Amino acid sequence: MKFYMAPMEGMTGYVFRNAYQKYYHDVDRYFTPFLCSVGLSHRELQDVLPEHNRDMDVVPQILTNRAEDFLKIARRMEQFGYERVNLNLGCPSGTVVSKGRGAGFLGMLPELENFLEKIFDQCPLRISIKTRIGVQDPGEWLRLQELYNRFPLDELIVHPRLQKDFYQKPVHLEVFAAVAEQSTAGVCYNGEIHSLHDFERFHAQFPQVDTVMLGRGIFKRPGLAGACSMFLQDEAAAENEQSxxxxxxxxxxxxxxxxxxxxxxxxxxxxxxxxxxxxxxxxxxxxxxxxxxxxxxxxxxxxxxxxxxxxxxxxxxxxxxxxx
Ligand SMILES: Cc1cc2nc3c(=O)[nH]c(=O)nc-3n(C[C@H](O)[C@H](O)[C@H](O)COP(=O)(O)O)c2cc1C
Structure with missing residues (x-):
């Protein structure tokens, strides 16, 4: 089982990642909060500089709906030595969605298809996608899945909520079950795993899913990824861990x-x-x-x-x- 740290703007920047990596060694991969300026803002640059990301597997995340901008940022990441980048198709915030980015891009399938064709054709790095399951209706997922399956994704990270669900509504596990079955790329689950019990329930329902991304759960319980790994080896030890x-x-x-x-x-x-x-x-x-x-x-x-x-x-x- 692999555990990833979710990108969280303003929270999981390089200071947090480095402190976390020093004291907890249970996250296999980190994703930066989204980068959206082609020229990289001061904060974005600091966040991705190689000297701020030593001895960690870090994937820069890009938020845009312009293929040229995505490719420019990706080439810059290549110069820094990164091997992969991640595309944000999940951000639900009104200001992002109104510009057709993040989860807003999910409602523009022809444009999204065009964008994916260009970036998968020209990007020098491997590309993973972090996505929600649609904008308004869970039925939108089917066409998104068909679209994603046409491209050689590094992996597909799914937060099974709609754009309109923001961060509080229940996750659509019935849609995630379809993702786990139908995706041709490796699948990573993300959403509402905030305690060991949440992980136990998820793992019991989806034993075949071997990659989980943790966001707010890491902030509530920084040792959560380690407790989940321990649970997989020795359930009783993890339940009693309070040393x-x-x-x-x-x-x-x-x-x-x-x-x-x-x-x-x-x-x-x-x-x-x-x-x-x-x-x-x-x-x-x-x-x-x-x-x-x-x-x-x-x-x-x-x-x-x-x-x-x-x-x-x-x-x-x-x-x-x-x-x-
Ligand atoms: C404050 C905050 C900032 C976030 N920033 C990003 C971001 O930059 N990129 C992204 O893909 N998701 C972002 N997310 C979404 C998280 O990565 C994650 O998908 C979401 O919190 C659900 O997972 P969780 O229940 O484990 O927290 C953010 C979430 C929060 C609460």
């Missing part, structure tokens, strides 16, 4: 993240913003953790943040298992 060591690793990981963001941002306010964002997800795993997270979000300085974070971790360690 002191696991909390120490989490503490060290958070300290590394703080250092990394401080270096990247060079500014206390922005660093705090980043750490608070991480804790809004982490805090969801602490039973009755709202008070602790409130304390963290109230912190005005890094010193205050550190005290509140230490208290939250201590309370978490007392109360619960890390992964379920």
């Amino acid at each position: 002191r060591e696991a909390f120490e690793i989490l503490q060290d990981f958070l300290a590394e993240l703080l250092c990394g963001y401080r270096r990247e941002m060079g500014n206390e306010k922005h660093t705090l913003y980043k750490m608070k964002e991480v804790w809004t997800y982490l805090g969801q795993s602490i039973p009755d953790g709202a008070r602790q997270v409130r304390q963290i979000t109230k912190a005005k300085t890094i010193a205050e943040y550190k005290i509140a974070a230490r208290e939250a971790l201590r309370s978490w360690e007392e109360k619960c298992c890390l992964y379920n």
Whole structure:
């Protein structure tokens, strides 16, 4: 089984990836948040520079509906030494969709077909696709699947929601069952695996799917990929995993993240913003953790943040298992 880290704009940039790779070694492949400027913005460039991505398998993700732009960015990635790129056909946000990009491109089949023909013909790198299953109706998937099957995809990563579902509506597992059966490319599943129980349920239903991409689940429980791998080897050990060591690793990981963001941002306010964002997800795993997270979000300085974070971790360690 392989585990991928999902691209999450503003969250899974190189600082997060490096801290994660240092303390958790269970993600096989990372995807950058989407790149959309042909010239690469400062943030995009920093995110893909080879020196910021050593000893990790990283795939740059591209968001565009213009084949020339996709190819220009891909060639730049080739110069940096990347072997593959990923096409974003999933972003549901209104501003992206209204320009016919991301999940919005799924509603423009002739244009999408034309685009895929050009990029698969001319791109020097392998191309994977991360896609939703349609815009408005699950019935749209059939034609999308037929289209994808015509191209030599590196892999097909499917988040089985429609564009209109955004991030909260239930995933369409009945459509994913069809994907798993009909895709001619290797399939990776993504969506709502936020705990070990979620993974157990998914694996029981789709034992043949050997690649899973984790997004918010990694923010709620950073050791989730490792717990899932352990579950596949020894179910009981994974269920009981709540060792002191696991909390120490989490503490060290958070300290590394703080250092990394401080270096990247060079500014206390922005660093705090980043750490608070991480804790809004982490805090969801602490039973009755709202008070602790409130304390963290109230912190005005890094010193205050550190005290509140230490208290939250201590309370978490007392109360619960890390992964379920
Ligand atoms: C804040 C945020 C930013 C995201 N940014 C991206 C992105 O840049 N590219 C992308 O393909 N998906 C993006 N996604 C979608 C995730 O990659 C993933 O598909 C989604 O969160 C569902 O998986 P999960 O339930 O494991 O989180 C984003 C999601 C969130 C919540």
